[in-house]
Amino acid sequence: MDPFEQQVTELQGAAEGWDAQQTLIWGLSTFGQSVALASSLSAEDAVLIDMASRVSKFRVFTLHTDFLFPETYALIDEIEARYGVEVERARPELTPEAQAAQYGPALWASRPDACCQLRKVEPLKKKLSGLAAWVTGVRRDQAATRANTRKLEWDAKFGLAKLNPLADWNWSRVWDYIRANNVPYNPLHDRDYPSIGCTYCTRPVKPGEDPRAGRWAGFAKTECGLHVKD
Numbered sequence: 716m717d718p719f720e721q722q723v724t725e726l727q728g729a730a731e732g733w734d735a736q737q738t739l740i741w742g743l744s745t746f747g748q749s750v751a752l753a754s755s756l757s758a759e760d761a762v763l764i765d766m767a768s769r770v771s772k773f774r775v776f777t778l779h780t781d782f783l784f785p786e787t788y789a790l791i792d793e794i795e796a797r798y799g800v801e802v803e804r805a806r807p808e809l810t811p812e813a814q815a816a817q818y819g820p821a822l823w824a825s826r827p828d829a830c831c832q833l834r835k836v837e838p839l840k841k842k843l844s845g846l847a848a849w850v851t852g853v854r855r856d857q858a859a860t861r862a863n864t865r866k867l868e869w870d871a872k873f874g875l876a877k878l879n880p881l882a883d884w885n886w887s888r889v890w891d892y893i894r895a896n897n898v899p900y901n902p903l904h905d906r907d908y909p910s911i912g913c914t915y916c917t918r919p920v921k922p923g924e925d926p927r928a929g930r931w932a933g934f935a936k937t938e939c940g941l942h943v944k945d
């Protein structure tokens with residue numbers, strides 16, 4: 716067993732009693748430059764970046780699919796300026812043009828799982844292969860698929876430790892933190908986009924809809940595959 720897997724197994728129960736800051740402090744001090752925050756520039760990720768900036772130097776990366784909103788690209792620049800950190804871009808092997816030539820146009824509209832595999836899962840796998848741990852903004856109440864999220868997990872799919880410091884936070888707590896600390900966030904959140912991904916697969920939600928209803932609307936798909944256990 717990987718020594719980190721052993722450590723995660725031993726600490727997992729106790730970690731449920733840690734608050735978000737304690738979880739981050741443990742992760743950053745245990746893994747140093749071998750841990751990175753995975754950021755889709757969501758409200759949760761904005762919280763984690765701000766929190767990490769108060770602990771120590773930290774690494775953060777984003778999956779640069781080429782299909783993000785202009786507001787998301789602007790937020791990346793704002794985060795880099797505010798926190799003095801480089802947001803590492805994990806890019807797909809194929810440009811949008813090469814993908815269209817190889818798989819046909821608008822793959823996201825015909826086979827979104829294949830498109831996510833090429834533009835998110837494969838770049839993530841490559842980025843994680845150089846890390847010992849990653850930190851995500853996953854919360855249990857975001858979706859049924861996330862209900863069993865632990866604050867500290869062994870990610871068997873990608874073979875490294877996974878920290879979810881906000882696992883027990885709700886949406887209002889995220890926004891209380893953002894407002895109290897004047898954290899930069901994606902302005903699309905103010906325009907009924909609770910969950911933000913690629914332009915082709917994200918729409919605003921209507922009153923009363925599930926917060927993730929705006930992702931891959933019209934498909935049964937609810938996840939990119941990043942946080943789904945095989």
Ligand code: SF4
Nearest residue numbers: 823830831834913916
């Ligand atoms: S979210 Fe949509 S456009 Fe983005 S990688 Fe997945 S299927 Fe492709």
